[in-house]
Amino acid sequence: MHITYYFPLVVRRQSYTLHFTPKLSYNTDKKHVRDGLSTVLRTGDNLWLSCDERTTIERLRLIGPHAFGEHCSYELTDLLDLPSDEDEEIDIEGMGEADNYLWLIGSHSLKRKKPDHKDTDTAKQIARLAKIEEESNRYLLARIPLVLNAETGNYELHKEAPHPTDPSQTLCAAQLHSTSNANDLFDLLADDPHLKPFIKIPGKDNGFDVEGLAAAPDGRLFVGLRGPVLRGWAIVLELLPKEDKKGRLRLDKIKGAEQVYYKKHFLDLDGMGVRELRQIGSDILMLAGPTMDLDGTIAVYRWPNALVQPQDSLIGPGKVHRLFDVPHGHGPTSGQDKAEGMAVLDDKHVLSVFDSPTEARKKAPHEVVADSFLLPGPDSAPQPQG
Numbered sequence: 001m002h003i004t005y006y007f008p009l010v011v012r013r014q015s016y017t018l019h020f021t022p023k024l025s026y027n028t029d030k031k032h033v034r035d036g037l038s039t040v041l042r043t044g045d046n047l048w049l050s051c052d053e054r055t056t057i058e059r060l061r062l063i064g065p066h067a068f069g070e071h072c073s074y075e076l077t078d079l080l081d082l083p084s085d086e087d088e089e090i091d092i093e094g095m096g097e098a099d100n101y102l103w104l105i106g107s108h109s110l111k112r113k114k115p116d117h118k119d120t121d122t123a124k125q126i127a128r129l130a131k132i133e134e135e136s137n138r139y140l141l142a143r144i145p146l147v148l149n150a151e152t153g154n155y156e157l158h159k160e161a162p163h164p165t166d167p168s169q170t171l172c173a174a175q176l177h178s179t180s181n182a183n184d185l186f187d188l189l190a191d192d193p194h195l196k197p198f199i200k201i202p203g204k205d206n207g208f209d210v211e212g213l214a215a216a217p218d219g220r221l222f223v224g225l226r227g228p229v230l231r232g233w234a235i236v237l238e239l240l241p242k243e244d245k246k247g248r249l250r251l252d253k254i255k256g257a258e259q260v261y262y263k264k265h266f267l268d269l270d271g272m273g274v275r276e277l278r279q280i281g282s283d284i285l286m287l288a289g290p291t292m293d294l295d296g297t298i299a300v301y302r303w304p305n306a307l308v309q310p311q312d313s314l315i316g317p318g319k320v321h322r323l324f325d326v327p328h329g330h331g332p333t334s335g336q337d338k339a340e341g342m343a344v345l346d347d348k349h350v351l352s353v354f355d356s357p358t359e360a361r362k363k364a365p366h367e368v369v370a371d372s373f374l375l376p377g378p379d380s381a382p383q384p385q386g
Contacts (some may be wrong), residue, residue: 013327014372016351018047018060019069022366027054032218034368037353039213039276040341041095041102043155044148047343048102049353050092051133055137057083057104061154066372074157075372079144079173083136083180090137093340094277095211096221097146099381100158100171102162103221106140108210109203110185139183141155141221141249142175176241176249184251185239188261188285194235198228211340212236214277214284216307220254227291232271234288238263238309266342267315269301270322276342278350282307285350285375287326287342298326298339300350300373323376326352333358348375 018034025033032320033052038052045062055076060068076082076090091107111133113305115125148154163169176183176283182190189195189208189231201207203226212224223237239262242252257263273291284306290296302321329336341353354361361369 006207012350012374015066016372017067017363017372018049018070018353018368019063019067020058020060020366020368021071024058024071024073025366027051029053032366033058034357034362034366036260036355037357037368038091038093038211038355039095040343040351040370041351042343042351043097043102043343045153046152046155047351048095049341050095050104052091052093052355053089054105055088055090057095057102057156057157059154072154079157079159080140080142080175082140083178086136086173088137090140091135092140093209093211093226094224096213096215096277096279097111098154098217099219100146101143101215103143103213103215104140104143105210105213105223106138108183109208110134110184110200112202112205113331134181136178137182139178139181139186140175141183141185143171143249144173144239145171147171172243172247172248173249173340174243174251176251178310185262188251188259192259192264194230195228195263201228203227208292209273210246212274212277212286214279216279221308222279222306223278224277224286226273226275226289228267229273229291231270232268233266233271233314234269236265236267236277236284236286236306237276240263251341256309258312263309263312264308265306265313265315267301267303267320268317269320270299272297272299275340278344279307279341280344280347285287285323285342286320287339287343289328295328295330298328300326300342324373326371326373329356329358337361345372349373350375 033051041048043046047060049058059072061070063069094105096103113128113131145158203209203345209226211226214222225235240252240254241249251261269288272288276287284303289298326339338355339352
């Protein structure tokens with residue numbers, strides 16, 4: 001029997017410190033924004049972050065060679081028409097930027113109640129495991145005008161703003177039509193032959209769970225799914241949202257799609273689901289990790305020519321490149337340092353932020369350490385050996 005071994009490429013890490021403002025950093029449950037970072041994006045000198053347990057977007061600014069600060073927070077209830085109020089989280093799991101818009105997406109997932117193993121009422125805690133919750137703000141796919149303020153050097157979010165280069169156009173916030181328990185995309189996927197069985201399964205149970213968004217210059221969006229993973233195959237959806245006459249987003253027909261309004265791309269990510277997507281040229285970088293709520297390998301992959309797939313695709317071994325693994329919590333730090341967000345810092349580096357960071361990452365109050373990784377060149381991707 002011939003066994004193939006995989007040796008992940010070892011890459012150097014560079015620490016970046018993210019500084020947050022105390023008065024902007026806590027949600028209503030007194031959880032600090034640094035403890036639940038779920039996605040990160042860079043535009044110019046700004047770093048955009050979201051915490052999965054609130055309805056805000058956080059903006060930082062480069063303040064040193066390896067530091068971001070000058071924390072600013074945008075309340076999304078002021079910019080979008082959320083189905084519920086600001087007390088209900090959106091569970092933002094993806095952000096992208098294209099054509100003067102910031103795009104964002106919620107998890108679209110159900111969540112199962114979490115038992116407290118320290119509670120002595122065992123029957124009550126077992127009963128919690130049978131309870132599944134639906135939160136309407138999670139069914140969000142939206143865009144918000146993103147405009148550079150030439151005086152401050154910061155990118156700013158607006159509900160409406162003049163186009164920076166075309167005076168005849170006005171940039172407007174818009175979102176996909178949604179209801180209390182679905183939106184137009186979710187309604188389509190409810191009849192999908194691959195995804196239908198997973199729609200009513202909570203995300204952390206390998207159910208339907210969005211994590212990752214990349215925006216292409218031509219208006220297409222690539223949506224990564226943490227779950228389901230089907231027989232080891234991860235899924236990325238390709239969409240084409242368009243603004244209708246009423247100023248709402250609708251999904252347009254997409255050329256080459258078997259399901260008309262979306263393409264499905266199945267990728268061999270070694271059994272992992274998608275955690276983040278980032279576009280580089282015609283390629284997409286993918287942060288991948290376990291679909292279930294457990295410690296496990298987290299790795300960065302490169303999907304060559306992702307933006308030029310003419311139809312639904314099956315991207316098997318050898319067609320997607322595993323670049324390097326990202327360290328994660330284990331042993332005494334089990335359940336911590338889970339990389340969930342990845343930003344492109346420049347053409348050679350990516351920055352990862354972590355959900356549930358260890359105490360070692362929180363060197364001072366209202367700060368957290370993120371990690372920058374050097375992207376391997378096209379000739380240095382690791383190869384299977386054995």
